[in-house]
Amino acid sequence: MRQAGRSLPEYRELRKRYGLFEVCRQPELCAEVTLQPVRAHGVDAAVMFADIMLPVLGMGVDVELVENVGPVVADPIRTIADVERLSVPDPEESVPFVLEAIRLVREALGPEQAVIGFAGGPFTVAGYLIEGKPTREFALTKACMYGEPEVWHGLMDKLASTFAYYVGACVRAGADVIQLFDSWVGALSVDDYREFAAPYSARVLAAVDVPTIHFGTGTAHLLEDLAEAGGDVIGVDWRVPIDRAWALVGPDRGVQGNLDPALLLGPWERVEESARRILELVGGRPGHIFNLGHGVLPDTDPADLRRLVELVHERTLVPA
Numbered sequence: 001m002r003q004a005g006r007s008l009p010e011y012r013e014l015r016k017r018y019g020l021f022e023v024c025r026q027p028e029l030c031a032e033v034t035l036q037p038v039r040a041h042g043v044d045a046a047v048m049f050a051d052i053m054l055p056v057l058g059m060g061v062d063v064e065l066v067e068n069v070g071p072v073v074a075d076p077i078r079t080i081a082d083v084e085r086l087s088v089p090d091p092e093e094s095v096p097f098v099l100e101a102i103r104l105v106r107e108a109l110g111p112e113q114a115v116i117g118f119a120g121g122p123f124t125v126a127g128y129l130i131e132g133k134p135t136r137e138f139a140l141t142k143a144c145m146y147g148e149p150e151v152w153h154g155l156m157d158k159l160a161s162t163f164a165y166y167v168g169a170c171v172r173a174g175a176d177v178i179q180l181f182d183s184w185v186g187a188l189s190v191d192d193y194r195e196f197a198a199p200y201s202a203r204v205l206a207a208v209d210v211p212t213i214h215f216g217t218g219t220a221h222l223l224e225d226l227a228e229a230g231g232d233v234i235g236v237d238w239r240v241p242i243d244r245a246w247a248l249v250g251p252d253r254g255v256q257g258n259l260d261p262a263l264l265l266g267p268w269e270r271v272e273e274s275a276r277r278i279l280e281l282v283g284g285r286p287g288h289i290f291n292l293g294h295g296v297l298p299d300t301d302p303a304d305l306r307r308l309v310e311l312v313h314e315r316t317l318v319p320a
Helices: 009-015 020-024 027-041 080-084 096-108 122-131 139-147 149-173 190-196 198-205 223-229 242-249 261-265 268-282 302-316
Strands: 045-047 063-066 070-073 114-120 177-182 212-216 233-235 254-259 288-292
Touching: 009 020, 009 027, 020 027, 020 096, 027 045, 027 096, 027 302, 070 122, 080 149, 096 114, 096 149, 114 122, 114 149, 122 139, 122 149, 122 177, 122 198, 139 149, 139 190, 149 177, 149 198, 177 198, 190 198, 190 223, 198 212, 198 223, 212 223, 223 233, 223 242, 242 254, 242 268, 254 261, 254 268, 261 268, 261 302, 268 288, 268 302
Parallel strands: 045 114, 114 177, 177 212, 212 233, 233 254, 254 288
Antiparallel strands: 063 070
8 A cells, every 4th residue: 555664764764854755756765665665564565655746747737745734736726727738748758767766666576576656546636736735625626627617627638648648657667557546536426426537537547558456535435436437456445344345346356455544553453353354254255455445654553564464464375
């Protein structure tokens, strides 16, 4: 899961000296931060250290990552003129450092370990661009969707094109899997998701020929539609039992999830019980990626993450 290493002491030491974008712009440092949780926890894949706003920088948007706030956009997108001034960049020119970091991570890992590149879902990123900062209400975003559809669809078209080029470049650089993080898409109704978001997510997911993971939070009501939009694997948060989620997305899809990250702030016994319950509900069925239902919380004890990985490996080991 994204942010897998942010509870590690070595990561925290680095972040005292470097901002997130600074880390991303130095391929060797970015690769090191990506590999830290792989070494510390013994996981099966590396999720590239990056931010969903990185591809947007090349579009001509000024974004600042404010600590404990999130992305803050200097000039929010509100009019058709704002949309028209956005470019659709070539990722080889706009984010070469990301691609080089992917190459370095791929070289450092064994063939049995996957490199996961990711992009933000167009809806989630559009929300940041319109609101100007993180929000849970998405009032300005929805006002744009309903009241100025030409602005909305123009923005989403450019975001989908930018992200499609971006994930394609990530794959060429060595990413084995692409994960689409639509973190806030659960704010939409089913009908609104189908009209205003799904076609654009589908374009990004269809842009690569490697396995894809389609992830959102608060999406129990959208799981069938997320699967319809695309993704070989559908990410599931902790709000719905994983067996029920799998029934909704269908037998031809894998499922990723779905331990509540906050459980890792409590006693180990409860983490163990919940992890075992998830594995029991899955019943050894192929296609399950055990994971948290969202990112690792900063106050998580790294030792507990390691114990969780070891528990899952022990419970799912297939004899040779």
